[in-house]
Amino acid sequence: FHSGKKSIRYFSITRNMSTIYRIPLTKNEPSSKYSWKERVDIHLNIAKSKYGRLTDPRTLKEVAAKGDEPISDYSSDIGYFGPATLGGQQFQLLFDTGSADLWVPKVGYNHGAGSQHNTFDTKKSSTFKTDKQPFSITYGTGHTSGIAATDTFDFAGFSIENQAFGLADTVSDDFKDSPFDGILGMAFDQLAELRAPTPFQNLVNQHEVSSSVFAFLLGRQKDGTSKNSELTIGGVDPKFSSHIKFNKVVDGRGFWQIALDDAQVNEKQVEIQGKEAIIDTGTTLVIIPPADADAIHNAIPGATKQSGTYLIPSDTDAVVSFTFGGATYHIKTEDLIVDDAGNGLSVSGIQGDNMPGMEDTWLVGDVFLKNVYNAYDVNKKAVGFAQVK
Structure with missing residues (x-):
């Protein structure tokens, strides 16, 4: 799947290129329905699945060059997430520096009407495009799969046209308990199974941010700092610089x-x-x-x-x-x-x-x-x- 040239347009607001942009983050805690041993095993299985690609004897370059290679990624279902919009539709996304792909679930995906997740409806977006290339994401104890696509992606006050993403019509059962809707990968592009730039890399490529830096402040529920969690785009918080x-x-x-x-x-x-x-x-x-x-x-x-x-x-x-x-x-x-x-x-x-x-x-x-x-x-x-x- 090749997404072509990316273009970026602004919201109708005035920008200062020296400004950093902030996204508030929410912490996802593991479900209490599991025993402590099961929760540890979930964490370890997620990591093993996520990084299992390195056992493939082929290089990442060889995998990406093979046109019929399934699109896949390795993502966690426990972490920090925040708001974004794709095709004019609202989502809560896990921000993940360990992967490099964006994906969200499709309306009517296999958990159906009983799901509490926001889902993507292709009929509600006039900018949605797809050549129906399949993708498959392995994460944790299951997987998610669907088709590769592009649409307009909005986050942190930016609007990115033709952003590549995975539209999932099947996800594993363990996903249904997560409070976030999808994953936003923030690693380097060569990890992207969609073989396209991440949203932040698109901003950097188009010189829409004054700095090629993003940063996280991750709070905790134990001491009440969870409410201060945030992702900054295009720079760092001045108090830490x-x-x-x-x-x-x-x-x-x-x-x-x-x-x-x-x-x-x-x-x-x-x-x-x-x-x-x-x-x-x-x-x-x-x-x-x-x-x-x-x-x-x-x-x-x-x-x-x-x-x-x-x-x-x-x-x-x-x-x-x-x-x-x-x-x-x-x-x-x-x-x-x-x-x-x-x-x-x-x-x-x-x-x-x-x-x-x-x-x-x-x-x-x-x-x-x-x-x-x-x-x-x-x-x-x-x-x-x-x-x-």
Whole structure:
């Protein structure tokens, strides 16, 4: 599927090119109908499905060049989401730096009238176009599929004509419980299974933003900061700008992947060196190689492991820190505790597992990202952090 040239038009408002544009975000919490062990497994399965493409012996370039290759993506169903409009129709989208495609469900998709999701009605859009090429997205424990299309996409005060997206007519059962309607990928274009620029890349390509940076502030429900969560487009929040330290992307596959210096527990260094980390707002946990997870939890008093899941004392005061580019960032203890496991223990926000084809790579999700203002520069290919107090 090739979407052709993208054009961008403005709303009828006056713009200042030096202005950053903000989208308020809402946090999606995992369903309480599952046990703590099931919820951990859901997180791990989502990540494995999302990054499973790396086990394919073909390069991403070879996959993209094959005209009959199914369009697919790997997306999370737990994270931060916000408002956008596609073809004049309102949606709540998960903003995901770990993928690079946009998709929404079609009206009448397989969950039908009982669904609480906003759905896309092709009859309500005069700008909808499709050549009916199929796409298939694998995520979590299921999948979604439909056709590739283009339409006008509005977010953060911008309107992007002919934006490529996937229109899903089938989604897996686990999707029906999510409060967001679809996914907006924000990784690099070479990851896009639709083989088209992301909405933000379109804005950069057309010089519609003064800066090639977008950034996230991710709050938490535990301390009431969830209401402050937001995505900024075309720059960073001025109160963080002087504190952000950027790290160059070290991998050319399309992920926001940077070098990890080391990790500490209670300011004592853990023997972890020479690793790289993918920064992913669409992943909840920090998922790392089992040997690294052992090293971190061995340094946390009272930590244990049950059925492959790392548990920590519910009253722990441990502080885990990661160092990127010589700067150290701390994870609040409350973010290490992600679920009650009973008997005075809680599920750790850091879990050990080998992602397919990337056994030495860390997957750094919201457990860490809630503690830093995280910024992404698509032109300079760099990820920046500033500690959030």
